[in-house]
Amino acid sequence: MNRLRWRKGVDRFWTVVSGVAVLAAVIPLASLLWLVISHGAPGLTAGFFTSLPTPVGEPGGGVGNAIVGTFFMVGIASLFALPVGIGAGIFLAEKGDGKLGSIVRFTAEVLSGVPSIVIGIVAYGLVVSHMKRFSALAGGVALALLMVPSLARSTEEFIRLVPSALREASLALGVPAWKTSLRVILRTAVGGIVTAVLLAVARAAGETAPLLFTALNNQYWNTDPFQPTASLTVQIYNYAISPYDDWHQKAWTAALVLLLLVGLLNLVARFLSRNRLQGAPR
Amino acid sequence: MPPPSDISAPAAHSTPARAGNPGDRAWGWGITIFGGSLLVVAGLILYELGRVAAPSWGQLGYFKFLFSSAWDPVQEKFGALPFIYGTLVTSGVALLIALPVSVGLALFLSEMGPRALRAPVAYSIEVLAAIPSVIYGLWGLFVMVPWLRSSVEPFLQKTLGFLPIFQGPPIGLGYLAAGVILALMILPTIASVTIEVLKTVPPSLKEGALALGATRWESIRISVLPYARPGIIGASLLGLGRALGETMAVTMVIGNSPEIHASLFAPGYSLPAVIANEFAEATGDVHVGALAALGLVLFGITLILNAIARILVEAVARGPKGSRA
Known part of the structure; x- marks a missing residue:
């Protein structure tokens, strides 16, 4: 007892x-x-979103250019990463059971564990070392390299959630395999793929390390892909490690903006995956 | 005799016709090219790393580079040891803290916690995973480091100060700060993989123990944990891989001094941190090359860890030999 x-x-x-x-x-x-x-x-004022950074001690000022820079570089990254990442994901889901498939899947998993700072060096080698200058393009390439492996894996998982009965029904009706994949399977999985994209974008928007020596920073507005570009994350870092209280305050506010952005992307992604993944195409 | 059956004939004809459907062939090739492009990306990453690091090959011997502790870019002296040491120590501290917490968290979420609390806790872990690392760094620098300096480090010194790892002035910035913040950051990784692993434990094992009169904890200890052990080790290695490569938060709290100290309170440096700090302003090709070589070392370590981790996690998912009977 x-x-x-x-x-x-x-x-x-x-x-x-x-x-x-x-x-x-x-x-x-x-x-x-x-x-x-x-x-x-x-x-958090309207001016914080719309104005350029000011020198220490000068009141006002914001991170408008850094917000634009983050969107700009994530946009460039998406341009490269979405086709390759989603395409590779489709490959893994459709033909991924063979030998090549398992090699590609293993590569994607191992690559998604590569530290982002290392990817920064790769983007430096690919772009900066040839153009002899830091640029938004280099930052975008770095972010794209980070997005591809995880995007491929999550796209695969969302496509695999589509019930195989749908594929079988379509094939039984005499629809060719490629049309079945494109019009039945992918159309059903599109909500999931959008979720995968949003999560990858949210991750890219929060990256700092690979931008430090690819996009560098910029005190002014920039939408030229061949010029150095500010980003929200690098701006937070620079403000945080500065010795000025004034800038520390701005680091916190910029962090709040970044957190809201990333949080919003994650919320939308969750919402979409909850509503769309129930199965049957409309 | 006629062929075995007339019914099979059209089927036999239609299969090659289908395989020859030009649309199918184009689609198959198209997606295979996309899949293959991932391998090209992997090759490109390896090639570019090697190329950027190349100028340092001739200048520095491998052995001297890896095992020298002098780092002075102005005099072109590059030794990787302080950074390798800092990376290993901070990641080790992180794993030591994060592993028990993660396993406790995973058990809470899958076995022991009140059901009403499981969903909010699981959601918090997802939030923890989604926070950008620079924000962890910001919080670490302005909240955690002062707390370590004023309460934790003096306390450790008073109680465990006879150990060499808890000696020296409590500065706040240093190995310990980096380790603690890393622990927080790798917690979601280890916990979520551990939960996945625990899900693969066959319920019959647990039920068997319970039916024999074991308490809930005893059934976990006797049947769940041993089954899940390789998977939990894999989860820890995945977390360790993340900790080794984590840059921003560590850079902001480790103190950035290329020295080797036994004390966890002392400021140090890590591989990613030195790359982050010096790369943009590197003084020449050899300096850039040496930093890229540090990146290559980091790449190699994480690659091996990740490969082992994946193999272990998958081994649990497949189950031990003979368990399928």
Whole structure:
């Protein structure tokens, strides 16, 4: 009887331990979110979104050019990464059971673990070292290289969620295999693929390391792909490591803007995947 | 005798006709080219890394580069040891903290937690994974580092100060700060993979233990954890791979000093951090090359870790030998 009580006590002890583990993860998260909001919100004015950075001590100023720069470079990256990533994902889902398929899948998984700073060096080699200058294009290429492997894997998983009965029904009606893939399978999976794209874009928008020596930074507006370009993340980093309180304040506000952007993308992605992945095409 | 059956004849004819459908062939080739392009991307990454690092090959011997601790770009002295050391120490600290927390979290979410709490906790972990690393760095620099300096490090010094790793002035910035922030960042990776692994444990194993009178924890200890162990090791390696390559948060809190210290309170440096800090302003081809060579070292370590991790996680998904009987 005593023995049983002891064993039940041990059981309860480990349950509590797992609860403590939850707290160890949730408390820092709450602290981080609360501080970004409470420190960042006071600086959140319309001007913060529309004006250029100002020198230390000068009031006003914002990160308008950095926001534009982030969108610009993520746009360039999407231009390269979406066709290749989605195409590779379709390949993995449709013909990925063979030998080539498993090699490609393994490569995608291993590549998605490559540190982003290393991808930055690759983009430097591909673009900057040839053009002899930092540019938005180089930043975009870096982000594209980061997006491709994870995009391929998540596209594959979303396509594989489409019930095989749909494919079989279409084939049984005499529709050629390619038309079945394109018009039945992909049309059903399109919500999932959009989700995969949004998640990849959100990840790219939050990347800093590969932009430090590809896109560098810029104090002014820029929409020339061959010029250095500011980005929200690099701007946060520069403000944060500066010795000025004024700039620290701006780092928090810029972090809030970035968090809202990434959060919004994630929310939309979740919403889409919940509504669209129920199955049958309309 | 006529051929076995007339019915089979049209089928036999139609199959080659289908395979010869030009649309099918074009589609098949098209998507194969896209799939293959991923291999080209992988090759390109390897080639470009090697090319950018090349100017340092002739200048620095491999052995001297890897095992020298002098780093002075002005005099073209490049030794990778302080960075390799810093990377390994910070990632080790991170794993030491994150592994028990992640496994506890995974058990809470899949076995032990009250059901009402599971969804919000799972959602928080997703949020944790989605936060950009530069924001972790910002929070680490202005919130966590002061806290470490004023409370945690003095406390560790008072209680465990006889250990060499907890000696020296509590600065805040240093290996410990980088390790703690990394732990927070790799937690979602390890926890979510561990949850996936726990899901593959056959319920009959757990039910068998429960039916024999085991408490919930005993059934976890006896049947769930041993089955899931290789997968949990794989999850840790995936987390470790993330920790090794994490740049921004570490750069902001590690202190950026290319030295080797036994104390976790001391400022250090890591492979990604030095690349982030020096690459844009590198003083010449050899300096760029040396930084790219550091990148290559990092690339090699993470590649091996990731490959091993994937193999382990998949081994659990397939189940141990004979368990399918």
